[in-house]
Amino acid sequence: MSAIRPARDKEREFHWIIEPTGPMRVPGVIYATQSIIDDLHGTKALQQVVNVASLPGILEGSFAMPDIHEGYGFPIGGVAAVPADDGYITPGGIGYDINCGVRVLLSPLTEDQVKERLERLVEALFRKVPTGVGKEGPISLSQEELRRVLVDGARWAVKKGYGLQEDLVRCEEGGAMQGADPGAVSERAFRRGRRGLGTLGSGNHFIEAGSVSEIFDEETAKVYGLFPRQVVFWVHSGSRGLGHQVCSDYIVTMRRAVSKYGPPLPDRQLDGAPLSSPEGRQYFAAMAAAANYAWANRQVLTHYVREVACEVFPEIGGEENLPLLYDVAHNIGKMEKHTVSGRDMKVLVHRKGATRSFPPGHPDIPEKYRKKGQPVLVPGDMGRASYILSGTEEAMRLSFGSACHGAGRAKSRAEAKRTLSPEALQGELKEKGIHVRAASIKGLIEEAPSAYKDVEEVVLATHGAGLAKKVAKLKPLVVIKG
Amino acid sequence: MEEGPKRQGYEFQDHVADVRIRAWGNGFEETLVAVTTAVWSYVLGDVSLPRSRSWEVSAEGHDMDDIVVSFLNEQIYLYESEGLVPLSVKDLKVQGKDGALRLEALFEGCLLTEMPVSPERQVKAATYHGLVVGPELIEVTLDV
Numbered sequence: 334m335s336a337i338r339p340a341r342d343k344e345r346e347f348h349w350i351i352e353p354t355g356p357m358r359v360p361g362v363i364y365a366t367q368s369i370i371d372d373l374h375g376t377k378a379l380q381q382v383v384n385v386a387s388l389p390g391i392l393e394g395s396f397a398m399p400d401i402h403e404g405y406g407f408p409i410g411g412v413a414a415v416p417a418d419d420g421y422i423t424p425g426g427i428g429y430d431i432n433c434g435v436r437v438l439l440s441p442l443t444e445d446q447v448k449e450r451l452e453r454l455v456e457a458l459f460r461k462v463p464t465g466v467g468k469e470g471p472i473s474l475s476q477e478e479l480r481r482v483l484v485d486g487a488r489w490a491v492k493k494g495y496g497l498q499e500d501l502v503r504c505e506e507g508g509a510m511q512g513a514d515p516g517a518v519s520e521r522a523f524r525r526g527r528r529g530l531g532t533l534g535s536g537n538h539f540i541e542a543g544s545v546s547e548i549f550d551e552e553t554a555k556v557y558g559l560f561p562r563q564v565v566f567w568v569h570s571g572s573r574g575l576g577h578q579v580c581s582d583y584i585v586t587m588r589r590a591v592s593k594y595g596p597p598l599p600d601r602q603l604d605g606a607p608l609s610s611p612e613g614r615q616y617f618a619a620m621a622a623a624a625n626y627a628w629a630n631r632q633v634l635t636h637y638v639r640e641v642a643c644e645v646f647p648e649i650g651g652e653e654n655l656p657l658l659y660d661v662a663h664n665i666g667k668m669e670k671h672t673v674s675g676r677d678m679k680v681l682v683h684r685k686g687a688t689r690s691f692p693p694g695h696p697d698i699p700e701k702y703r704k705k706g707q708p709v710l711v712p713g714d715m716g717r718a719s720y721i722l723s724g725t726e727e728a729m730r731l732s733f734g735s736a737c738h739g740a741g742r743a744k745s746r747a748e749a750k751r752t753l754s755p756e757a758l759q760g761e762l763k764e765k766g767i768h769v770r771a772a773s774i775k776g777l778i779e780e781a782p783s784a785y786k787d788v789e790e791v792v793l794a795t796h797g798a799g800l801a802k803k804v805a806k807l808k809p810l811v812v813i814k815g
Numbered sequence: 816m817e818e819g820p821k822r823q824g825y826e827f828q829d830h831v832a833d834v835r836i837r838a839w840g841n842g843f844e845e846t847l848v849a850v851t852t853a854v855w856s857y858v859l860g861d862v863s864l865p866r867s868r869s870w871e872v873s874a875e876g877h878d879m880d881d882i883v884v885s886f887l888n889e890q891i892y893l894y895e896s897e898g899l900v901p902l903s904v905k906d907l908k909v910q911g912k913d914g915a916l917r918l919e920a921l922f923e924g925c926l927l928t929e930m931p932v933s934p935e936r937q938v939k940a941a942t943y944h945g946l947v948v949g950p951e952l953i954e955v956t957l958d959v
Contacts, residue, residue, distance in 0.1 A: 521892055742831050745829035747829050773933065775860070775935050
């Protein structure tokens with residue numbers, strides 16, 4: 334049980350502070366409502382915020398977004414920045430599913446135009462997209478082709494006909510991170526990556542069709558291309574077995590390296606190395622390669638979604654009428670420029686279950702969105718709501734330009750199964766008019782809406798703290814899960 | 816998986832994001848077999864499968880913590896890359912001393928393509944998070 338009690342910041346709502354003690358180099362800063370904080374008591378998430386604060390080189394704070402929950406090493410929702418030259422990089426701050434992320438495709442249709450064909454849509458999506466455990470994709474990559482994927486990311490996919498050229502400018506990093514080196518990726522990771530492209534995976538990965546149920550910021554919604562009752566598509570997946578293997582490999586490397594570079598860290602899942610060290614440089618290069626694999630994967634999945642959508646709703650009139658709104662990474666380490674104590678610095682930002690939230694005017698966001706800030710995509714759960722937010726200037730000061738990445742789990746998978754039957758869940762979703770298909774009924778139960786925090790509470794804290802601004806709320810219509 | 820001696824067993828514990836296994840047995844090797852049984856019971860679910868082949872699995876590590884994590888991750892790697900589905904493990908031996916330990920074990924099972932139904936769940940990796948390794952008790956968190 335955690336005895337750590339964050340103190341409410343008297344000056345600022347939704348800000349909670351853990352003052353540094355012991356090996357903590359910086360304070361812990363949690364953005365949350367009272368109810369989110371109350372729910373954290375008795376979990377290890379707060380201890381993980383404290384542990385991250387001891388990372389060598391950590392700047393300003395060990396930050397936790399409002400969807401914080403217990404992870405391993407970092408909490409999910411954890412953000413930590415270190416100097417790009419000699420700060421520590423740790424696989425525990427990025428996770429096993431490197432560049433797990435989400436994207437949204439916009440359609441020209443409204444909910445009223447599609448409601449009679451939702452069952453057809455869910456069946457067609459489920460048939461088309463390889464979902465679940467052990468499912469290989471239709472794309473088999475040679476060693477050389479896979480090397481190109483690891484360098485070119487989503488660009489590789491578009492070049493092969495999976496998607497549109499303009500998709501690339503609407504991905505973080507243009508869908509391909511610089512610094513990727515396939516030579517830093519093990520043969521074992523290559524083997525796990527040969528047949529994974531274009532597969533959804535299991536767990537919390539999904540494809541969803543939703544509709545815009547409420548607009549909070551009409552001007553920004555217009556710039557983003559959102560309108561009331563509009564149908565949009567969400568794609569949530571990551572780097573599959575290749576990314577998992579990269580993380581496993583480098584946790585072993587960092588276990589060996591950590592004693593060379595400093596005192597032991599409070600959690601072995603935080604083991605890392607300075608970015609200037611051979612181990613740190615190699616891990617960054619391998620992580621970037623896995624991130625590129627994930628962008629290629631979501632790009633291929635996007636192509637499948639467009640094919641299915643155009644088949645079920647021919648009035649769309651072609652895949653170019655299903656443009657990408659944006660693609661964001663949730664589990665990643667990014668080299669970015671930030672102002673730290675009044676000084677411009679290049680830093681590595683670890684985001685473990687957090688979304689980048691860059692403000693209006695930032696050069697790294699597409700020109701189309703530059704006046705309004707980056708779209709921040711926040712999927713909720715399969716039964717309630719999701720949100721699209723916009724990045725803010727405050728996020729640059731508060732969290733190294735970061736916001737929440739979802740609702741965040743509230744219940745363990747075992748508890749979800751204990752408290753809900755498959756029949757009850759299917760009945761609940763049917764009553765709401767949500768069409769669902771899943772590769773595994775057990776997997777579906779584990780991802781039930783009640784297993785997640787209420788996304789309303791998470792968005793309340795995110796918006797209220799200034800990490801991102803509400804633009805639109807969406808409700809689910811069709812969900813396929815692994 | 817085959818039934819072990821009376822004191823061998825496992826349970827799944829609650830973890831908000833992932834899955835935590837607590838396993839016990841008469842000695843380290845038997846306890847590690849119980850952990851292995853738990854992992855594959857979680858992945859495969861309740862399904863009857865043929866034992867069509869056997870294969871060796873080895874793992875190396877600096878200490879017993881490394882041995883547990885790398886042994887489980889080796890199984891996950893072979894499952895995902897070669898489609899080898901473990902159903903039982905025997906002849907599990909750990910040799911060497913701290914600083915250079917090696918584990919070898921013999922598995923029986925089948926290929927993923929021989930499964931009549933899809934596995935129920937995916938495990939990304941075994942982690943060091945909250946890892947407890949003793950001669951008669953192992954607790955390990957799986958990233959799922």
